[in-house]
Amino acid sequence: MIKAAIFDLDGTLLDRDESVKMFIDHQYERLHKFVGHIPREMFAARFIELDNRGYVWKDRVYEQLVDEFEINGITWEELLQDYIDEFKNYCVPFANLIEMLETLKRKSLKLGMITNGKGQFQMDNIKALYIEKYFDAILVSEWEGIKKPDPQIFIRALEQLNVSPSESIFVGDHPVNDVEAAKNAGMIGIWKKDFQWSAVEADFVVDDLAELPLIIEKISIVEEQHS
Known part of the structure; x- marks a missing residue:
């Protein structure tokens, strides 16, 4: 029994797939002054690709995004902290x-x-x-x-x-x-x-x-x- x-x-x-889509869309809005030079769809798609459905921790994801997209004015550590603080709001x-x-x-x-x-x-x-x-x-x-x-x-x-x-x-x-x-x-x-x-x-x-x-x-x- x-x-x-x-x-x-x-x-x-x-x-998780839906949660990540919602989160990354809102992160792009919230931090637009730092990431606005990247097309929204490109930013979201690259995050989702690097995230590998959660099997890659976000420190590596954000390091790569900052490097690839030449993000200035905000560090990958700050982007990671935003993820840690905010993701729960999009579950x-x-x-x-x-x-x-x-x-x-x-x-x-x-x-x-x-x-x-x-x-x-x-x-x-x-x-x-x-x-x-x-x-x-x-x-x-x-x-x-x-x-x-x-x-x-x-x-x-x-x-x-x-x-x-x-x-x-x-x-x-x-x-x-x-x-x-x-x-x-x-x-x-x-x-x-x-x-x-x-x-x-x-x-x-x-x-x-x-x-x-x-x-x-x-x-x-x-x-x-x-x-």
Whole structure:
């Protein structure tokens, strides 16, 4: 029987692609006197390209932007600080996020989150989505000293929730860091569909977060039939 659902954050609960587009558009407006010599679309497109969907930390992104676009009057450190301070104001949730969490809570499931990234930055984004209260355990890689796909971070989350791997599902958008890693830890791996990849080796696939409660029910029915 499934007792816990553990989630990735970026690309799973937080629509990071949309959030980044909104953020960079507003950063361009806010700091127009420093970056106005660059066409808006070019600035946004290059940021998104260098960011590599969050897998490159922004110090390197802004260093490169300052160099390439010959940005003067503001340093890459100041641009980075603006990102750290402001990104949380542009966090876009995926559809049905709150409803899905409410449904799982009503079913008395324990909820956890494992996210790679900077500790306070990720917590600010979680709070911006108004979802912190639903989670019994939140693990951020910087604070844990380990990151996905290391199985230890999954085991640590399971221990905090006091559940076994076989009683838990993990939902994430990355085929290796999320799905494969969770399965390696003995959990049921569910892939939150992402246009970047196809043919992901997952136990289940969801396109919309609203599908999750039904999948959990389905797993429970199958387990009952086999018991």
